[in-house]
Amino acid sequence: MSTQSKRIVVGLVVGSLVMVGYGVWALVGSTPAPGDLRGWARALLAAVAIGVVGVVVGQIRFHVGMNDAIARQRLSGRPGPGRPAPLEDERDKLIARRSGPIGATVSGLGVTGLLTLLALGGAPVVGLHLLVGCCAVGGLAEGVAQIVFYERGVSHG
């Protein structure tokens, strides 16, 4: 598995853990009343903030660990990558361009689902979770698509 794929896996694992954590809290924790949209919005904002901080910390730890491994490999004289990969080149940009619409499509489904639910008279709190959930799943789907493109290959055109 390439370094880029491992980096994406770190983000996926952290994102999934936050989603699962929020789900567990929403099911068994002391949650706001179903009609308290402000309370639910605050809870979702907190989950998003925890997710962002978690992903940033995960990426920092991953890059520190990777550079540490490269330094150890250099000192020991064993063959290896020799230096960390640059942040982004044309292949990374192409893969980001290809996988972006996948995340946007799933997020768009969330918006459509929210509007449909509200139009049909569903509970707003369910719609709120549908919207945020689809955005989160869209992000995960984009990450999975990137890993597939990195591992199976991608070409221009």
Add this chain to the structure above:
Amino acid sequence: MAERLAIANHIRRLRFFADEMTQQELADRVDCSRQTIVALEAGKYTPSLELAFRIALAFGVPLTDVFECQSPGEQP
């Protein structure tokens, strides 16, 4: 719809004849990551025209000596 053309490359062989140039050295010369060179050699990535020309320039050979277009159905 036209069938997709298979594009093969001879980067590994050209690196060998360039005094066993490393993937990292080639990546530095053409300004891309080593992983992209790895993907190119494994046939998992078809580069942009610009990167293709940069690779040919790095080896000092014409583009057609690096990349080869195979008609559909032809074995590499």
